[in-house]
Structure formats: structure tokens, C-alpha cells
Amino acid sequence: MLASVRPADVVLEIDLSAIQANFQTISALVGPKVKVAAVVKSDAYGLGLVKIAGALIEAGCDLLLVGNLHEALLLRSSHIGADVAVFCDEFARYGGHYRSNGLIPVVNNCVELDAISGAPEPQTYFLNVETGFSRLGLAFGDVRREYLSGIFKRRPPSVVLSHLACSERAGDAMNLLQRDRFQATSDLLKPALRSLAASAGVWLGEQYHFDMVRVGSALYGLNNAGIRPNPLKPVASLKAKTLEVRKVARGEAVGYGATFRTARASRIAIVAIGYRNGLPWACANKISVRFAGYSAPLIGRVSMEYITIDVTDVPETLCGPGREAELLGDVFTVDDLAATAGVHPQEVLTRLGVGCARRYLDRSPASAGFPGNLTDAGHEHDPRAIPG
Incomplete structure (x- = not known):
């Protein structure tokens, strides 16, 4: 339990x-x-x-x-x-x-x-x-x-x-x-x-x-055939909480292997997601996340349970501890993440499903009026599911 x-x-x-x-x-x-x-x-x-x-x-x-x-x-x-x-x-x-x-x-x-x-x-x-x-x-x-x-x-x-x-x-x-x-x-x-x-x-x-x-x-919204315009609706969105924001001086290394060094005095958000949750290790220094519409780059390597985001250009009130970073959604989809990381979209989706808590949305007209349109998956089948 x-x-x-x-x-x-x-x-x-x-x-x-x-x-x-x-x-x-x-x-x-x-x-x-x-x-x-x-x-x-x-x-x-x-x-x-x-x-x-x-x-x-x-x-x-x-x-x-x-x-x-x-x-x-x-x-x-x-x-x-x-x-x-x-x-x-x-x-x-x-x-x-x-x-x-x-x-x-x-x-x-x-x-x-x-x-x-x-x-x-x-x-x-x-x-x-x-x-x-x-x-x-x-x-x-x-x-x-x-x-x-x-x-x-x-x-x-x-x-x-x-x-x-x-x-x-x-x-x-x-x-x-x-x-x-x-x-x-x-x-x-x-x-x-x-x-x-x-x-x-x-x-x-x-x-x-x-x-x-x-x-x-x-x-599940994966456009493997690359049809344009894409007739499929994105199904999955991925969000992770910010744990801490720290100030880092110009020229400092970020993460394992020092694969990134700051070019300016920066604010770095530590976000609670890593490759244990299914985020591909290969997307290090390649993707951006969004804080209330503001784009911010992932810098340094993906750790087991954390990533580091350069939020220097994001208003502090939008990216502080407890704020959510959106990694996947309508703007940047599973297909986009897979292409950026050089992996297969089915692999990304199944690994995220294993490593993350799930929340179900229902935007159909029949669900209108219910708070947040969120549905609990039922703990008897999926202990990772969370209530809305």
C-alpha cells in the first residue's frame, strides 16, 4: 500500500x-x-x-x-x-x-x-x-x-x-x-x-x-508513419515538480561529466524526474521544458531521479519549489521526444508508463461538470495511479 x-x-x-x-x-x-x-x-x-x-x-x-x-x-x-x-x-x-x-x-x-x-x-x-x-x-x-x-x-x-x-x-x-x-x-x-x-x-x-x-x-497518439498534417491527437502529457532552485555562478559545471557549463550567472531548477521514470538518458542537453508557457532548456545529463533546468529567463514565481515543469504535451509530444533522443516512441511511452504515476483526463462532453475531469485509475489494478 x-x-x-x-x-x-x-x-x-x-x-x-x-x-x-x-x-x-x-x-x-x-x-x-x-x-x-x-x-x-x-x-x-x-x-x-x-x-x-x-x-x-x-x-x-x-x-x-x-x-x-x-x-x-x-x-x-x-x-x-x-x-x-x-x-x-x-x-x-x-x-x-x-x-x-x-x-x-x-x-x-x-x-x-x-x-x-x-x-x-x-x-x-x-x-x-x-x-x-x-x-x-x-x-x-x-x-x-x-x-x-x-x-x-x-x-x-x-x-x-x-x-x-x-x-x-x-x-x-x-x-x-x-x-x-x-x-x-x-x-x-x-x-x-x-x-x-x-x-x-x-x-x-x-x-x-x-x-x-x-x-x-x-x-496513443504516436504518428510512426510521419503523416502530415498529423491527424492524431496527442494522448500523453508529462509533468514533474520542481524541488529546488539554486543560483550558479558563470563557468560552473552542471551534472555528471560536466557536459554543461554555465555561460552566465544562472538560476538552475532541480526537477524530480530522471531515467528511472522513463525519461531517455539521451535527451540530455537537447530538450526544453515549459513553466506556464515559458520554455527552459534541460542542461547537463539526465540523472536517475533528477534533471537540471536553466530557468534564468523564467519568472521566479513560475518555477519555484513545488511548481510543475511540463516535459510533454501539445507543444512537445512523445514523437518529438523520441526523435530528439534517437529512440522509438513506443519505447518512450511504455517506459514512462512504468515509471510514473498516472492521472486520467476525460475531456469528452459527458464528463463536463466533474471537478478537473480527472479519473482515479483504481488502486486494485494500478498502485501508481493517483486521484485527481
């Missing part, structure tokens, strides 16, 4: 209505004939599985994809009313849990397919096929052999899916190669639904949409 009452010096604010708007944007782009499934694996990219799932269901989503059985059972125990499919299925080992909880395994190899075939009762499942990613999924030779054995006639998959390796680069020849391979496999199996595109693949056009798209990063 101690974790639930720790001071919230670092807060990751998550806009639920922005996630819903991004779901609706993708739905409008692919059109009514294409199903939009939501990928909420890895604790909804670090933003809180149950809370995000609930917001997506309110937006009209009826299929959630999780990373493992633990996440699937957490959704079921939270009475989430949607179909739930599990990427890393282990049906051969935990088939009873799938059947008793109405879960859908994503079959990735012949062992799991044999377990589906040998199950005493018919089992709904998705089939993952390998088309050029070289990760999980049955290769075409495996699919053909199993097809000839009659497995797919006895127990057909409800969805055949694959994953694009280079969808963030629209002109990459791998996209067309994988699409053609996927088309050949799905022509053989003739499933009820076919799914090739994830978030970035949605922007490749309707020839990649097939019957269903699986959207993860785009829901």
Missing part, C-alpha cells in the same frame, strides 16, 4: 477522450466495412490496460488484442465486455483458461494448431502467418502442409493475420512483397476475416486494409 500514497512528483496524464478520438479517426479512414481492433498489449503501451480498454469500448471497439494470458484474465476479471484475443497464446498449456473465459488464442506455430485441432470442443482462434517478418507465425510451407492434412477444414481460423515489417516506410518494396504473400495464404485458407495492417500500415491505403486493421500506437 505504500506505493499508492507516495508523493506524485512525476505525473503522466492520459487523455482518454483523445484515445477515443484517435480510434474514431482510424475507423473513419478505413471505412465501415473494415473492422478496427485495438492493440492493448504491454499494459496498453504503459498507459493502463483496464482503463484504456474501457475507454475504447465506449468509443465502439469490440475486439481487444493483448500480449499474454495474464493481461487477458485481468480484462475478464474487470468485466470488460469485448472479445479478447491473445498474441502469445499457449493454448496447448492453458486451453482450459481460454475456454472458461471466452478468450481467443492467436496461433503462432504448428504445436498450438495441433492443440486447437485436438481440443474436445470447437475453439475460435486467429492464425498468424509469416510473410517476411521472421518472428512468430506459420510459414507458407507449414500452412500448405496443415491445409493438406485437413486441419483447416475441421477447425478453420476465424481470422488470418500477419505483420508488416516496413509499414512506416510507404515506398519500401517489402510492403508489397508481404502483401502478395499474405494474399496467397489467405486465398488458400479463405478465412472469415483477413488482417495485415497495424497502425502505420493503415496509411498505406485500402489495398492493405483487407477486412480488419489492428491499431496500437496510433490510438
Whole structure:
């Protein structure tokens, strides 16, 4: 219980209505004939599985994809009313849990397919096929052999899916190669639904949409395909408290390695966030934060729990102890931070989600009138969540 009452010096604010708007944007782009499934694996990219799932269901989503059985059972125990499919299925080992909880395994190899075939009762499942990613999924030779054995006639998959390796680069020849391979496999199996595109693949056009798209990063405001103007709403904002402001003389070193020296007499704010919270170490001396709209540069290295900000040009009343520094928001997003630090935006988001307290915002009209439009995540599922 101690974790639930720790001071919230670092807060990751998550806009639920922005996630819903991004779901609706993708739905409008692919059109009514294409199903939009939501990928909420890895604790909804670090933003809180149950809370995000609930917001997506309110937006009209009826299929959630999780990373493992633990996440699937957490959704079921939270009475989430949607179909739930599990990427890393282990049906051969935990088939009873799938059947008793109405879960859908994503079959990735012949062992799991044999377990589906040998199950005493018919089992709904998705089939993952390998088309050029070289990760999980049955290769075409495996699919053909199993097809000839009659497995797919006895127990057909409800969805055949694959994953694009280079969808963030629209002109990459791998996209067309994988699409053609996927088309050949799905022509053989003739499933009820076919799914090739994830978030970035949605922007490749309707020839990649097939019957269903699986959207993860785009829901959370990450524009991996670099579409301009950006049609996605930013979801996450990041704020951290100022602990102390100190005066530093001209020419003094700041932080580990003395990577920064003051060029003038300066005021330096010590802000309570570091790489333990998920802030990339590589953004040292590269980004700025905002105090009530004033921009101030991060100087020196990122420490485990602190950063140092040059607030010489910020009014003292706006950046003193207890004041919040905004690191991420509408002006500087997760995509911007990732590009500056040279890391992947999904990595930034999931690490921040693990390392920070979460506060949920809901700016939808239905939430109007509630104080601050803040929602508590529920300590029984997430001890890092803080009340509004």
C-alpha cells in the first residue's frame, strides 16, 4: 500500500477522450466495412490496460488484442465486455483458461494448431502467418502442409493475420512483397476475416486494409508513419515538480561529466524526474521544458531521479519549489521526444508508463461538470495511479 500514497512528483496524464478520438479517426479512414481492433498489449503501451480498454469500448471497439494470458484474465476479471484475443497464446498449456473465459488464442506455430485441432470442443482462434517478418507465425510451407492434412477444414481460423515489417516506410518494396504473400495464404485458407495492417500500415491505403486493421500506437497518439498534417491527437502529457532552485555562478559545471557549463550567472531548477521514470538518458542537453508557457532548456545529463533546468529567463514565481515543469504535451509530444533522443516512441511511452504515476483526463462532453475531469485509475489494478 505504500506505493499508492507516495508523493506524485512525476505525473503522466492520459487523455482518454483523445484515445477515443484517435480510434474514431482510424475507423473513419478505413471505412465501415473494415473492422478496427485495438492493440492493448504491454499494459496498453504503459498507459493502463483496464482503463484504456474501457475507454475504447465506449468509443465502439469490440475486439481487444493483448500480449499474454495474464493481461487477458485481468480484462475478464474487470468485466470488460469485448472479445479478447491473445498474441502469445499457449493454448496447448492453458486451453482450459481460454475456454472458461471466452478468450481467443492467436496461433503462432504448428504445436498450438495441433492443440486447437485436438481440443474436445470447437475453439475460435486467429492464425498468424509469416510473410517476411521472421518472428512468430506459420510459414507458407507449414500452412500448405496443415491445409493438406485437413486441419483447416475441421477447425478453420476465424481470422488470418500477419505483420508488416516496413509499414512506416510507404515506398519500401517489402510492403508489397508481404502483401502478395499474405494474399496467397489467405486465398488458400479463405478465412472469415483477413488482417495485415497495424497502425502505420493503415496509411498505406485500402489495398492493405483487407477486412480488419489492428491499431496500437496510433490510438496513443504516436504518428510512426510521419503523416502530415498529423491527424492524431496527442494522448500523453508529462509533468514533474520542481524541488529546488539554486543560483550558479558563470563557468560552473552542471551534472555528471560536466557536459554543461554555465555561460552566465544562472538560476538552475532541480526537477524530480530522471531515467528511472522513463525519461531517455539521451535527451540530455537537447530538450526544453515549459513553466506556464515559458520554455527552459534541460542542461547537463539526465540523472536517475533528477534533471537540471536553466530557468534564468523564467519568472521566479513560475518555477519555484513545488511548481510543475511540463516535459510533454501539445507543444512537445512523445514523437518529438523520441526523435530528439534517437529512440522509438513506443519505447518512450511504455517506459514512462512504468515509471510514473498516472492521472486520467476525460475531456469528452459527458464528463463536463466533474471537478478537473480527472479519473482515479483504481488502486486494485494500478498502485501508481493517483486521484485527481
